[in-house]
Amino acid sequence: MSLLRLERVHTFYGGVHALKGIDLEVCEGEIVTLIGSNGAGKSTTLKTISGQVKAKSGSIVYEGKDMTNTPPHMTALAGIAHVPEGRRIFPRLTVKENLEMGAFSVNDRKEIAERMERVFHYFPRLKERLQQKGGTMSGGEQQMLAIGRALMMKPKLLMLDEPSMGLAPIIVEQIFHIIRELNDEGMTILLVEQNAFQALQIAHRGYVIQTGEITMSGTGKELLGNEQVREAYLG
Amino acid sequence: MIEHVLQTLPQVIIDGLALGAVYAIVALGYTMVYGILELINFAHGEIFMTGAFVGTALLLSFSAFGWLSSMPMLLALLLVLVATSIVTGLLGMGIERIAYRPLRNAPKLITLITAIGISFLLQDFVRFITELKKGNYILTGPSLFTGQVNISASSIWSGFHDASVKSSFFIVLVTAVVMMMTLDFFVNKTKWGMAMRAVAQDRETAALMSVNVNKVIALTFFIGSALGGATGVLFAIQYGTIDPYIGFILGLKAFTAAVLGGIGNIRGAMFGGIVLGLLEMFAAANLPIVSDGILGAEYKDVFAFSILIIVLIFKPEGLFGKVSVEKV
Numbered sequence: 001m002s003l004l005r006l007e008r009v010h011t012f013y014g015g016v017h018a019l020k021g022i023d024l025e026v027c028e029g030e031i032v033t034l035i036g037s038n039g040a041g042k043s044t045t046l047k048t049i050s051g052q053v054k055a056k057s058g059s060i061v062y063e064g065k066d067m068t069n070t071p072p073h074m075t076a077l078a079g080i081a082h083v084p085e086g087r088r089i090f091p092r093l094t095v096k097e098n099l100e101m102g103a104f105s106v107n108d109r110k111e112i113a114e115r116m117e118r119v120f121h122y123f124p125r126l127k128e129r130l131q132q133k134g135g136t137m138s139g140g141e142q143q144m145l146a147i148g149r150a151l152m153m154k155p156k157l158l159m160l161d162e163p164s165m166g167l168a169p170i171i172v173e174q175i176f177h178i179i180r181e182l183n184d185e186g187m188t189i190l191l192v193e194q195n196a197f198q199a200l201q202i203a204h205r206g207y208v209i210q211t212g213e214i215t216m217s218g219t220g221k222e223l224l225g226n227e228q229v230r231e232a233y234l235g
Numbered sequence: 236m237i238e239h240v241l242q243t244l245p246q247v248i249i250d251g252l253a254l255g256a257v258y259a260i261v262a263l264g265y266t267m268v269y270g271i272l273e274l275i276n277f278a279h280g281e282i283f284m285t286g287a288f289v290g291t292a293l294l295l296s297f298s299a300f301g302w303l304s305s306m307p308m309l310l311a312l313l314l315v316l317v318a319t320s321i322v323t324g325l326l327g328m329g330i331e332r333i334a335y336r337p338l339r340n341a342p343k344l345i346t347l348i349t350a351i352g353i354s355f356l357l358q359d360f361v362r363f364i365t366e367l368k369k370g371n372y373i374l375t376g377p378s379l380f381t382g383q384v385n386i387s388a389s390s391i392w393s394g395f396h397d398a399s400v401k402s403s404f405f406i407v408l409v410t411a412v413v414m415m416m417t418l419d420f421f422v423n424k425t426k427w428g429m430a431m432r433a434v435a436q437d438r439e440t441a442a443l444m445s446v447n448v449n450k451v452i453a454l455t456f457f458i459g460s461a462l463g464g465a466t467g468v469l470f471a472i473q474y475g476t477i478d479p480y481i482g483f484i485l486g487l488k489a490f491t492a493a494v495l496g497g498i499g500n501i502r503g504a505m506f507g508g509i510v511l512g513l514l515e516m517f518a519a520a521n522l523p524i525v526s527d528g529i530l531g532a533e534y535k536d537v538f539a540f541s542i543l544i545i546v547l548i549f550k551p552e553g554l555f556g557k558v559s560v561e562k563v
């Protein structure tokens with residue numbers, strides 16, 4: 001069943017035409033990956049979905065409802081968690097406070113505590129660092145915190161923007177493992193990556209974006225086997 | 236010379252604390268708004284001034300109705316403080332909504348000029364209303380808490396002179412401390428306080444956490460302006476006479492205090508305010524003596540600002556500057 005569908009979405013930054021009619025669908029329970037090179041429009045796609053930038057035309061339908069140009073705090077309330085590029089944790093909040101920010105819309109303390117336990121199950125490291133300021137964590141820890149914070153929202157759709165960026169291979173491995181584990185437990189995931197090989201391996205389906213346009217799509221396997229994809233992104 | 240400095244020290248400390256507490260709370264308003272919007276809300280001094288007028292007007296009407304004698308003085312004061320806070324809080328929120336929000340993405344300079352415009356508007360508006368009602372824009376409130384208390388500092392150490400204080404000093408100090416502690420608790424220990432800090436650090440990402448950023452900004456203006464307005468009332472009680480221009484120079488100094496403590500830093504602003512108040516009073520009491528009468532007490536501001544400049548040369552981020560954040 002379709003959870004999210006973008007149709008002919010156009011997005012501009014002033015005069016820069018960043019998205020030129022994107023069509024994209026994410027079904028419940030899927031891992032969908034969006035791959036492409038620098039400046040292709042991957043982050044812009046996620047930002048348009050979460051409402052950080054406005055679509056000039058086209059439609060975004062989420063859970064059967066039109067969500068085009070809904071402001072970010074409302075898309076978050078609707079169950080879309082967006083882990084932004086570069087992690088963007090709150091540097092002068094503690095790890096605990098960062099996690100609590102993820103559950104900002106929840107008032108039930110017990111529920112918050114339960115969600116936090118769930119996060120510690122995936123990222124035990126965070127539990128040891130609760131009182132540490134977010135900005136003093138290592139890059140890998142910050143990425144774990146950024147994902148953990150998003151999980152605190154208990155989202156229906158988890159959007160990750162280049163979670164592997166700048167991390168050591170072993171940490172990347174861990175993060176991809178957790179993405180898969182989350183998906184096994186039923187979470188729907190939209191994964192933006194430059195690390196196309198690993199992304200396509202865990203994805204059910206993938207899209208290739210090039211200068212604001214989707215140029216190819218297919219199952220993860222198909223794209224992994226595709227000659228053009230291999231040449232451009234897997235080299 | 237040293238002897239004189241020591242003799243007057245107790246009085247300097249008392250006067251400095253009263254003035255410093257006023258600076259500190261007004262500084263909070265500047266620092267909170269700057270922390271969240273990187274905007275120097277120039278109109279904040281005028282919010283303080285408006286608070287002084289609203290509070291004084293309320294006290295005058297209380298006394299006209301004979302309420303000041305029929306209810307405990309402290310209760311009357313509390314009522315006036317709360318009412319004034321609400322009025323100036325809403326005023327600050329309204330200014331943000333009408334004047335600053337539409338300019339949120341405009342260059343900073345444009346917003347700054349708007350803020351200066353709002354300052355003039357408020358000054359003239361308050362002056363107009365006061366003249367209309369009183370025929371004069373200088374207003375003197377009912378004298379409250381005027382009893383003098385003698386602090387016999389000389390019994391602590393014989394080198395000190397005794398200090399004398401108006402009993403309103405204690406009111407100012409206690410109210411100021413309560414306001415600062417409450418704010419500190421709110422910002423550091425409550426959910427909305429945490430949201431405020433998160434918005435200050437990364438507005439875009441806070442929105443992704445389902446925080447309504449506009450609401451948080453409005454709340455920030457409300458709190459800063461409510462505290463500023465209440466401080467205006469305290470100022471009016473402590474110093475007696477007010478005019479529509481008290482907000483300008485006081486606002487400038489409170490802003491200085493905020494910079495001294497590290498703009499954007501709440502505890503820094505409190506500290507900066509107290510330090511500035513003490514420095515100023517210290518200079519006022521001692522400059523004439525130290526300079527052998529060449530510099531009068533009115534050079535106190537030069538002295539205070541020189542200290543500021545020296546601090547900023549060596550520590551440009553202020554005494555408690557924000558830890559600079561390395562952007563990933």
Ligand SMILES: Nc1ncnc2c1ncn2[C@@H]1O[C@H](COP(=O)(O)OP(=O)(O)OP(=O)(O)O)[C@@H](O)[C@H]1O
Pocket residue numbers: 013014016018036037038039040041042043044045085194
């Ligand atoms: N705030 C902005 N203002 C103007 N142009 C922008 C802005 N953000 C992005 N762009 C432009 O939009 C295009 C798409 O950018 P986007 O960030 O979506 O790329 P990306 O695929 O995420 O790239 P990367 O892999 O480097 O993160 C680029 O040409 C970029 O220069």
Ligand SMILES: [Mg+2]
Pocket residue numbers: 042043044085161
């Ligand atoms: Mg990107």
